[in-house]
Amino acid sequence: MAKQSEQSSLQMMASLSPTTHVRSRFQLVVLAFLAMLRRDLLVTARQIVGVLIQELMQSIFFLFIFGRILPNINMTQAYFVTLFLPGIIGLTTMLSAIQAIAFPLILDFGFNREIDDRLLAPLPISLVAVEKVLFAAIRGLFAGSVMFLLAYLILGNAFQVRNDLIVAIIAFMILAALTGACLGLTIGASLQPDQMGLIFSLLIVPIIFTGCTYYPWTSLSSVRWFQIITLFNPLTYASEGLRYAMIRPDRTQTLAFLPPLSPLWDIAGLSIFLICFLLIGLSLFRRRALD
Template sequence: MSETRALYTLWLRELKRFLRDRVRVVVSFIQPLLWLVVFAAGFGARLVIPGIDYQQYLFPGIIGQTLLFTAMFMGISVIWDKEFGFMKEVLVSPVSRFTIFLGKMLGDSTAAMIQGLIVFAFGFILGIPFNPLSLFAALPIMLLITIGLVSIGLIIASFMGSLENFGAIQTFINLPLFFLSGSLFPITGAGTPEWLQIAARFNPLTYGVDALRTVISGSAWTPLNPLYINIAVLCIFDAIMIGIGTWAFSKMK
């Protein structure tokens, strides 16, 4: 019972921390809107993708981008907790490191999912063609994407001692994951460098964005992989990251 209570408490704390940060909530509305309106308008006429409008192509990619940047940023909570002594109190409590990691990871994942839902709302408002019922198919995929990415952020933060170092490492990881995921442009087909295609295959976000396009765009999108392959890769990625995260928290003092 104590493990369950600790898990719930940590989850709720991370969620409340996000909801009370009004600046971050406001930014979560503005950033995806700029991508979907300004970026799509600027590049839509120049980048032609057979069978699908560019804004429709971009929409799942911006959902993935929002999940990525939000999830990775959430790791900063670990540094704050270490700075103010909260993490020390949690680590000396009679609760397993797995539960501590899982509680923070689920709380941060919930916050990232909320921002992903905001992008869905913008897509509906902007008239991007998709079946609203596809949201229910996209939610499990969004959760799988978020779990692994939040875990990366928590792992990095567990070894960092300052916000500056965390910010530098986070940016170093975020940008390659984003640009090599196919969120903004196709990563296969004629004219795409072979090294780019190979690098994208080692990027877990590639499989997440492809899975989102499959369920959101339907027959308008020709997937890179079957949906079950994308989901299987995400599940394996999540399991590995949770394992590493639990180990990283066990080493944290």
């Protein structure tokens, strides 16, 4: 009986084709990837209040001061809100994605090597990084979406968004979130915990103020050197793309404002940054993971 049972087991193993093994391995990888993503989302859901405060507080104050207070005391023109809102949506989406992966990843690669727990999962090292990118992008999209509701509550009648290009708005937000997440991967895999302060002073602040958040790209034509510098900031393409998708054509004519870059250029710019940051980030992540 024992020999028959052993022979049956060997026959069953022999009957499994290479295709079956590949399919089983693929299913295992997919399940592990989804389980890891689900865990991260559940942890975030349990801490949703703290997450929203962390990711939205800065943008809320920007929106309140520049969108409500300054126009009411005649320190800015009324149309400034129209130009500013797409920029603040792009800023919130991208920065939230950066912060959602950069800071935790720096700590994961710290002295305690908490990243090792994830590296034990039945996943290629690159997919562990991709899961973190996807999770950070989801958080960025969520933060950007919440900003629409907050903008409606804060700005009141000044909240004006065209509704015929919803797909374009979503597309630019997705690209902005993914690009921010890939940039966060690059940052998180390259810095040590004692260098975290550099992120804000040397990276976040320049991104905010050179990303066409507060001004349209065409308004910089008289400062050509700075206009060129802004093209090396992925936030510029997110802000300008969202301006194209959110501001009605009749409003752009009234404001003497034309989108400086066609939507194709905005998409191309974000896509190039996304691919570059992803490739660099994956390379750095693999190197740190194998150290």
